[in-house]
Amino acid sequence: MAPHHQFDTVKRKWYHIKWFADSDTPRERRLIMKLDLLIVPYAFLAYWIKYIDQANLNNAYVAGLKEDLNFHGNELVQLQTLYTVGAVVGQIPFMFLFTYLPMHWTIPFLDIAWGFFTLAQYRANSFGQMAAYRFLIGWFEAAFYPAMHYIFGSWYRGDEISRRGGVFYTGLTLGTLTAGLIQSGASARLEDVNGLAGWRWMYIICALITIPVGILGYFILPGTPEHPNKWFLKDEDVQIAKQRLARVGHSVVHPKFKLSTLKSLANNWKFWALLVLDIFFWNGSINYSAGGYLLWLKSLGKYSQSKVNELGTISPAIGIFYVLFICFISDLVVGPAWAITIAHVWNIIGLVILVIWNVPESALWFAFMTTYSSVAMSAVLYGWVNTVMGKSSAERSFAIVLLNTVAQSTTAWTQLLTFPTKEAPQFRKGYSFVLANAVCLIITAQFLNVALKRSNKLEAAGDAEQNAETGSTTASNSEKGQEEVNVNVTPENLKSG
Known part of the structure; x- marks a missing residue:
């Protein structure tokens, strides 16, 4: 019988928090450190690049793209939807x-591919061209996030994923922040250089950062x-990883996907x-990607294009703290x-203020500073998925992607309906919708959480009962065998012997 694994994290006092578990052997700790140095920095770096390339549309929009491509309606939200x-x-x-x-081949290939289409955006001269590029960037970026969580779940225990995922996920906030800084610098220093607008230079710079990171992944991502990936991992490392996961009931057998998995x-x-939880998460966090903060800054009419993008980095910068705080307390405390x-x-506190809207400007500043708390728990959620679905790698891989796909697909139309660009920057419908989610x-x-605890207790009781029955059967067979021996060993048999 496989060991029963409790999916809920044991609460610890803050002074008991440790990076390694007490049960980890010295060899296992060396392996964990090696994996941390290979997976986490690359995941962070690639996700940082991904979000530079995803978020830069909003920065380009307020830095001249709108005027250069003659946008007058809801083109921004339509481009976001196509992505x-x-x-x-x-x-x-x-x-x-x-x-x-x-995975150490797949992820770098996708990185490089979206880098080329990021570059292609610098030459866009119409909505149609921009729409095609945004769709293709979305297509090649699509698998990165679930793929990285699949890798995390393949090497780490459930109580180890969130804090690694948290470091990885800060790439989102840092990427959004960096996109603003790149656009600010491009607008201030590269406007009209070689006849190109600053927002076009931004796409060139982003691509020059993206493609080398993709190439790097071929060498350091452990798969x-x-x-x-045998560049840095030995066969012994792989065996140790499998053994430590097997101890907590995590599947170490990796069957290929079959239709029976879907059933x-x-x-x-x-x-x-x-799935329900993930749908609420995606729709309860679309406020961070709607561009409301940047559009509000621009609507104030007192900042230059460069300054708008500089100020736009404040909210994602605070988001770095949110992500690390939430992910670490998830793994180690709550x-x-x-x-x-x-x-x-x-997040709700900020959304309530944004729904009311007619408040002092300082209150709106505060509300926009809470925005990135909405996505701070993303790594926690997908770490939870890895843990709950960890008994089968085929189910786990399918679940991670399917959950992400279905949940994200709902935002393709909810964002279009609730955050039309013409209603910027107030977005009363949008913020109300996000608040409800x-x-x-x-x-x-x-x-x-309550249901999983109850399910775990029932499974543990069932395992204990089955083990008791197995032990009873073994004891019964042993007694029966002893009786047969005693029957054969009689005084007559001894005399004849």
Whole structure:
């Protein structure tokens, strides 16, 4: 019988917090450090680049793209939606391919591909061209986030993922911040250099950063235990990783995806609960990507294009703290459900102010500074998925991608309906919609937490009962064998002997 693994994190006092578990051997700790040095920095770096290339549309829009491409309506939200559609469609093949493809080849290829289409945006002269490029960037970026979480879940225990994922996820906030700084610098120093607008130079600079990072991934990303990258990992490392995961009931056998996997997921209530949770998360955080903060700054009419992009970096900079704080307390103190709750209570406070809107300007500044708390728990959520679905790698890989795909697909139309560019910067419908989803997210997380604890107790009781029955049967067989021996060893037999 496989060991039963408790999915909820044990609460610890702050002075008991350790990076390694007491059960980790010295060899395992060396392996963990090696994995930390290989996976986490690259994941962070690539995600940073991804979000530079994703967020730079909003920065370009307020830095002259709108005027140069003659946008007058809802083109910004339409381009954001086309990116989302590309990201959703691009994930679908990987629901089936994660257990087949070496991740240390797949992820770098995708990085390089979206880098080329990022570069192509500098030459866009119409909405149609920009729309095609944004769709393709979304398509090639699509699998990166679930793929990295699949890698995390392939090497780390459930109680180790969130803080690594948190460091990785700061790439989102830092990428958004960096995009603003790049655009600010391009607008101030490169405007009309060689006849190109500053926003066009921004896309060139972003591509020159993106492509080398993709190439780097071929060498340092460790892949997964079933398809390891042997540049830095030895066979012994892979075996140690499998053994430590097996101790906590995490699947170390990696079967290929089959249709039976889909049937198994469909009959698993945990998958459906996680799907609902993820849908509320995606729709409870679209405020961070809608561009409301930048559009509000521009609407004030007192800042230059360069200054708008500089000020636009403040909110994502604060978001770095949110991400690290939420992810670390999830792993080490409160567990995923309460980490999600804490993050979105703070998000809700800001959203209430934005819904009211007619408040002092300082209150709006405060509200926009809470925005990135909405996504601070993303790594917590997907770490939770890795843990809950960890008994089967095929189910885990399919679940991670399918959850992300379905949940993200809902934002393709919800953002279009609730954040039309013409209603900027107030977005009353949008902020009200996000507020409702944030409340539902908290409620769902708490219900799921209770249900998982109850399920774990029932599974543990069932395992104990089965072990008791097995032990009883073994003892009975042993007694029966002893009786047979005693029957054969009689005084007559002894005399005849």
